[in-house]
Amino acid sequence: AQSVAQPEDQVNVAEGNPLTVKCTYSVSGNPYLFWYVQYPNRGLQFLLKYITGDNLVKGSYGFEAEFNKSQTSFHLKKPSALVSDSALYFCAVRALGTGFQKLVFGTGTRLLVSP
Amino acid sequence: DAGVIQSPRHEVTEMGQEVTLRCKPISGHNSLFWYRQTMMRGLELLIYFNNNVPIDDSGMPEDRFSAKMPNASFSTLKIQPSEPRDSAVYFCASSHRPGGGTEAFFGQGTRLTVV
Numbered sequence: 001a002q003s004v005a006q007p008e009d010q011v012n013v014a015e016g017n018p019l020t021v022k023c024t025y026s027v028s029g030n031p032y033l034f035w036y037v038q039y040p041n042r043g044l045q046f047l048l049k050y051i052t053g054d055n056l057v058k059g060s061y062g063f064e065a066e067f068n069k070s071q072t073s074f075h076l077k078k079p080s081a082l083v084s085d086s087a088l089y090f091c092a093v094r095a096l097g098t099g100f101q102k103l104v105f106g107t108g109t110r111l112l113v114s115p
Numbered sequence: 116d117a118g119v120i121q122s123p124r125h126e127v128t129e130m131g132q133e134v135t136l137r138c139k140p141i142s143g144h145n146s147l148f149w150y151r152q153t154m155m156r157g158l159e160l161l162i163y164f165n166n167n168v169p170i171d172d173s174g175m176p177e178d179r180f181s182a183k184m185p186n187a188s189f190s191t192l193k194i195q196p197s198e199p200r201d202s203a204v205y206f207c208a209s210s211h212r213p214g215g216g217t218e219a220f221f222g223q224g225t226r227l228t229v230v
Binding site: 032034036041042043044045046049051052090094101102103105106107108 | 219
């Protein structure tokens with residue numbers, strides 16, 4: 001069964017500094033990987049995904065993520081954090097396969113960007 | 116497009132009462148998902164519909180929970196009778212394909228409190 005680990009409950013970063021939110025996954029075969037963001041009292045918003053091809057994926061709001069197959073990681077990054085980036089971030093994985101494959105979410109990482 | 120629309124946004128009910136949550140997916144999407152979010156268990160997939168047909172309901176916690184999708188633009192999640200442990204945020208999500216590399220779009224959620 002596939003699983004996702006987000007090892008940090010919270011990440012603190014100063015505005016203007018680079019940020020990284022970590023994600024590792026476990027899946028049989030090749031994965032589809034996703035990042036979502038959740039603002040308070042809102043639903044999850046899709047940020048970016050990795051399906052195949054270039055290991056560096058660019059998404060919304062200046063975020064990007066790097067797929068590393070050897071380390072089974074898909075860390076979310078941004079070169080310069082904004083206070084408005086403060087939110088809850090979820091990594092998710094779906095296995096390739098026939099039939100319906102569930103999208104499995106990590107437990108989430110709270111990002112706090114200080115002014 | 117207005118996105119995935121859920122109602123009500125908040126619901127407070129007494130233990131033993133019936134609760135019905137509603138969802139309108141994005142027009143043209145033929146896959147619909149119901150998720151539950153709690154602090155203890157994170158995001159859990161409850162049930163998945165494709166073309167209005169329930170495909171995977173293995174996440175439905177027990178017989179008190181039921182879901183229907185009578186047409187492509189409407190779905191309900193019913194809890195009868197409700198219990199305090201059902202208190203959570205319930206999200207509906209839709210996508211135009213059931214899996215693979217397709218991302219799902221989430222509604223703003225219904226915060227259910229059972230007292």
